[in-house]
Amino acid sequence: MAKKIRILLAKxxxxxxxxxxxxxxxxxxxxxFEVIYTGCHNTPEQIVNAAIQEDVDMVGLSCLSGAHxxxxxxxxxxxxxxxxxxxxxxxxxxxxxxxxxxxYDAGLxxxxxxxxxxxxxxxxxxxxxxxxx
Amino acid sequence: MEELGKRALTGDIRxxxxxxxxxxxxxxxxxxxxxxxxPFTGRAHVVGITGAPGAGKSTLxxxxxxxxxxxxxxxxxxxxxxxxxxxxxxLLGDRIRMLRHADDPGVFVRSLATRGAMGxxxxxxxxxxxxxxxxxxxxxxVETVGVGQQEVDIINHAHTVLVVLVPGMGDEVxxxxxxxxxVADIFIINKADREGARKLYKExxxxxxxxxxxxxxxxxxxxxxxxxxxxxxxxxxDELYEKIQEHYKFLYDNNLLQERAQLKVQTEINDALRxxxxxxxxxxxxxxxxxDQMVQKLLKKETDPYTLADEVAAKYLIK
Numbered sequence: 001m002a003k004k005i006r007i008l009l010a011k012x013x014x015x016x017x018x019x020x021x022x023x024x025x026x027x028x029x030x031x032x033f034e035v036i037y038t039g040c041h042n043t044p045e046q047i048v049n050a051a052i053q054e055d056v057d058m059v060g061l062s063c064l065s066g067a068h069x070x071x072x073x074x075x076x077x078x079x080x081x082x083x084x085x086x087x088x089x090x091x092x093x094x095x096x097x098x099x100x101x102x103x104y105d106a107g108l109x110x111x112x113x114x115x116x117x118x119x120x121x122x123x124x125x126x127x128x129x130x131x132x133x
Numbered sequence: 134m135e136e137l138g139k140r141a142l143t144g145d146i147r148x149x150x151x152x153x154x155x156x157x158x159x160x161x162x163x164x165x166x167x168x169x170x171x172p173f174t175g176r177a178h179v180v181g182i183t184g185a186p187g188a189g190k191s192t193l194x195x196x197x198x199x200x201x202x203x204x205x206x207x208x209x210x211x212x213x214x215x216x217x218x219x220x221x222x223x224l225l226g227d228r229i230r231m232l233r234h235a236d237d238p239g240v241f242v243r244s245l246a247t248r249g250a251m252g253x254x255x256x257x258x259x260x261x262x263x264x265x266x267x268x269x270x271x272x273x274x275v276e277t278v279g280v281g282q283q284e285v286d287i288i289n290h291a292h293t294v295l296v297v298l299v300p301g302m303g304d305e306v307x308x309x310x311x312x313x314x315x316v317a318d319i320f321i322i323n324k325a326d327r328e329g330a331r332k333l334y335k336e337x338x339x340x341x342x343x344x345x346x347x348x349x350x351x352x353x354x355x356x357x358x359x360x361x362x363x364x365x366x367x368x369x370x371d372e373l374y375e376k377i378q379e380h381y382k383f384l385y386d387n388n389l390l391q392e393r394a395q396l397k398v399q400t401e402i403n404d405a406l407r408x409x410x411x412x413x414x415x416x417x418x419x420x421x422x423x424x425d426q427m428v429q430k431l432l433k434k435e436t437d438p439y440t441l442a443d444e445v446a447a448k449y450l451i452k
Contacts, residue, residue, distance in 0.1 A: 003158045006220070029222035036244050039229035039263070046235035050228060053241055055150035130349070 002067035005033045005129055008056040010047045011040045013124045020092070020127065023058065024121070031122045044074040049081065051087055058129045069099050073106035080107075088129065090114070134162040138169035146241065152264050153243055157257040167260050170267045175394065177209070177266040178381050179273045181255060181287035183313070184297030189323040191230035192204025192360055193277050193297060195257025196367060198234050198376035201272050207239040209265030212276040213255050216246040223247075227276060241270060253277040259290060259401055282312040289400040292393050293380045295373075297321045298337065300329030314340065317352045318380050321373065325356040347363045350383050413450050 003123050009025050011018055018040050026036040038047070051059050059079075061072055072091045079087060088109040095103070095113050103111055109128070112121055137155070140148030182190050182197075189211065196209050212227035223246035234240040243265075245255040247435050254277055254358035255261075265273050277287050287294055319403040322333055337354055359368040384390045418424040428440050 002249070004246070025224050029217060029224045030220050032217075032220045032222045034216075034223045034225060034246050036225045036228055038235075039226075042232065043236075048237045050242075052146055053243055054228075055147075055151050055154040068441060117327075132156055 005058075005125065006036065006052055006056045007056065007058050007060055007125070007129075008036045008038065008039045008044045008051050009060045009062070010058050011062050012042050012044055012047060012071040013063055013065075013067045014041065015063055016040050017064045018062075020064070023064040024062070024092075024118070027118045027122065028125075029130045031125075033125070043072060044078050047075050047082075048078045048082060052082065052084060056087060057124065059087060060093070061089065061093075063067070063093045064090070066094070068093055068095055069102065072103055074106055078108040090124075106115055134160075134165040135200070136170050138166035140172060141166070141246070141264055141383060142173060142241060142267050149241065149264055150243065152349065153245075153257060153261050156243065157255065157261045158249070164378070167263065170263055174263045177270055177273045177330060178293070178377075179260075179262055179266075179275065179291045180377055181275045181291030181294045182297065182315075183277040183280050183285070183287050183294065184321075184323075185281070185299065185302065187264070188279070188297040188299045188349065189357075189360075191227040192274050193295075193321065193323065193357065193370065194227075194274055194371075195231045195234070195346055196360070196370040197274065197374060198231065198240055199367065200371045202234075202237065202239060203371075204374075208234075208241070208268065209268070209270035210240070210242040210276065211258055211261050211272045211273070212242065212252070213245045213247060213258065213277050213278050216248050218249075220303055221248070241265060241268070247278060250286075251284070253280045254286045254290070255405070259397070259404065262290060271374070285312060285316045286400075288316045289396045292390065293318045293377050295319050295321055295324050295377070298333060299324050299335045300327045302333075315366045318375050320354040321350055321372070322354060322356045324359060326358040330356065337368045348389060349387065350380065387429035400406030414445065417449075 007028055009021055010114040011021055021037065025037045027036045034057065035126065040051055047059065059075065061075060063071055068091060076089050089102060090110045091108050095111055102110055110124055137148050137152050141152050152166055184190055184196055194210060201208050210231065214223055214225045214227060215224040224245060225244035228242060228244055231242050234242065245257055247255050250256050258275060261274065262273055275287060275291060277284065296313060298320060320337055322330055332434050334354060334356065343350060355369065355373045355376060357373065358365055360366040384393065430436050431438060
């Protein structure tokens with residue numbers, strides 16, 4: 001057996017600032033994960049379908065446009081609606097403090113904001129996203 | 134595990150993606166699921182698309198999906214990107230180009246990493262094709278990693294192989310070299326609006342004029358211009374799909390599908406024997422520490438690899 005952690009990295013909504021997502025994709029690759037990067041302007045529907053078809057262990061969302069309070073919970077909800085409860089959703093970006101708790105309440109498993117080191121994100125994944133089964 | 138196979142047969146998306154995942158991860162007993170679905174395989178038209186990195190394979194695949202869907206046929210895609218030889222990690226980015234199909238229930242896209250396989254594919258591709266086949270996809274597109282001259286494993290899995298060429302990659306000697314240029318059923322000259330496309334066309338043509346085509350199929354060359362002109366791009370890819378269908382019909386009419394199937398079956402037996410015979414022995418050797426001892430012996434030049442292999446064979450193979 002040769003289990004690999006598979007991560008979907010996506011940018012929902014109208015936001016073309018993908019430097020952060022690309023840095024993360026590269027960082028995850030170097031950490032030994034398989035990263036499926038779907039680029040910018042994804043709808044929550046597209047992200048959910050991709051997550052299911054790719055059978056990933058985790059979905060990572062990046063959004064810098066301020067629409068995270070709508071888009072992130074929407075991805076979590078649509079996964080739930082499709083009967084998928086075993087794929088955790090993690091978010092990052094410019095997230096004001098006052099939005100943190102509502103996002104956790106909506107089902108986000110972790111939120112990484114500016115200042116979070118790459119190492120701390122990889123460590124979180126290694127600790128919390130054990131390969132399934 | 135057999136249950137997963139049964140669910141895949143009904144087209145259950147989660148079962149299909151989990152099954153492919155298990156094949157990739159080599160989860161024990163995954164073979165049970167494959168045993169279950171194998172009798173139902175062989176229905177889909179498998180199209181391989183290969184070419185150098187950045188030649189436009191994913192973008193062509195995306196447009197090809199449109200052409201196929203316009204004929205009311207369903208599509209499964211397996212897109213392979215390379216794993217790092219250092220960390221084992223991978224960045225799978227083919228999906229970016231195919232995003233517009235993510236909401237179409239008639240399209241299933243799966244990204245795979247090579248995980249050390251050398252021929253331009255992932256080891257999971259062979260069984261992965263079976264899974265997409267039995268889930269009911271009419272056409273299965275297998276996109277290889279960006280290849281060089283030699284990574285041509287795709288011919289063992291596809292009925293129709295598309296080789297994507299782009300202008301500016303070398304002189305006409307490249308066109309008569311062995312390997313990639315020999316495996317094409319259809320040539321695509323992509324980015325044909327760029328300088329050198331005409332020259333590449335002529336070189337490819339004269340390369341074929343020197344060739345013999347015992348099967349009777351002479352690979353056509355399809356020119357495709359930039360996707361920045363969406364209308365003409367779509368039209369060229371529609372033409373490409375017509376050629377793909379022509380090729381399948383040609384194989385069918387001349388009883389050549391069987392020949393292609395034979396290549397796939399030979400590869401499959403080879404792989405299955407490897408996993409049934411070689412892998413257990415290797416695992417055993419590693420478990421018992423014998424493998425390390427062998428490495429040490431070789432380093433000290435106490436013996437040679439062939440003597441060691443003979444010893445292992447004598448011990449584990451019942452003649």
